[in-house]
Amino acid sequence: MRKPVLIRPVTEAAKWSHRGAIMLTVLFSGTVWAHDPIFGLGPHVLYKGGVEVHLDAERDKAGSHREDAAAVELTYGLTGDWAAGIELPYARMEEGSASASGRGDISVFTKYRFWRHDTLGVQESTAVLLKAKTDTGDDNAMPALGTGTTDTILGLTYGYESIRWYRWASLRYRHNGGNDAGLRRGDKVLFDLVGGWRPTPPSYYEPDTVWLLELNGEYGRRAELNGADLANTGGTEWFLSPGIFWTQRNFAVKAGIQIPIASALNGNQQKTDYRAKLALEWHL
């Protein structure tokens, strides 16, 4: 009876050795909303009864590990300050010569904007996000397409938006569950500071462009295997992330790239080379 249990942790440990259980935690946690930052979190929700259709493509490259993911997100506006939705990802992973593709872990999320201060041409607001990533991806594939765990993310964000300037700040905590093999990826803290600039004043019926620059910080605790810390896991990474937000009425295109500027990863881990994201969004 114990044999499979003994074998599987070794396999899991090998599976996670290169990136120290960091990669999947990041790629499937980036729900983007309306006029929010590309990688960070903003307080935007959706109008009551509104539907947001969001198509997302991401690439995460770190040494020999490459992870591509595409996701469809559907969001519904419950009230003018409260929205909820579902994220359906499709992932392709490469680890050296091995690759796998298929369904990733499905997530459900909700965001509530609990404070809003509106003045002429300016909206300041604060929101809280709750997201749950389910264990629905193929975690038996090699490399794994799902984490085999149920994870939860709690986020708090503040945003200031004006006709010319934008600024956001956010903090997210990700609690990662353990899988059947006794592996628990370390919890993560994500911190974001974002500035945005609109070069030309907006007109409702004309295309609108906002340039973004984000500072994204990520701290991850060490992963544990049956209660023992895995040495080559966890640590801190900082990114500088330029991005663009282009919209025309109810259609938006967002794109950005995360460039690592500092890292302090534990043990022997491959540092992130870059992460890129492209998103298309419709409000219906």
Next chain:
Amino acid sequence: MKTIRQLMMALALLLPLVAANAASMTYTLQVDGLACPFCAYGIEKKLSSIKGVAKVDVDIKHGLVVVTMTEGAELSEQLARDKVKDAGFTLRSFSRIP
């Protein structure tokens, strides 16, 4: 003679439109929080869903939303306030254009 007939026909076509415009009411809503066109789409959606609304124009720079009603239809301030709130903004003032 042909020209006169054409003019009469054009006038006959235009008259109902002129009369309809004269009878339709227009309201100006000063909305706070409007900062981007993508977000303002919700305003158009919510106000357009009101029965009797013929047209919604949004002026982001000045925070103005102009609502034109169909003939005989009226818009109450409370309904406008509720719809603006549902869109995620704040109605500062409401006035009917004479």
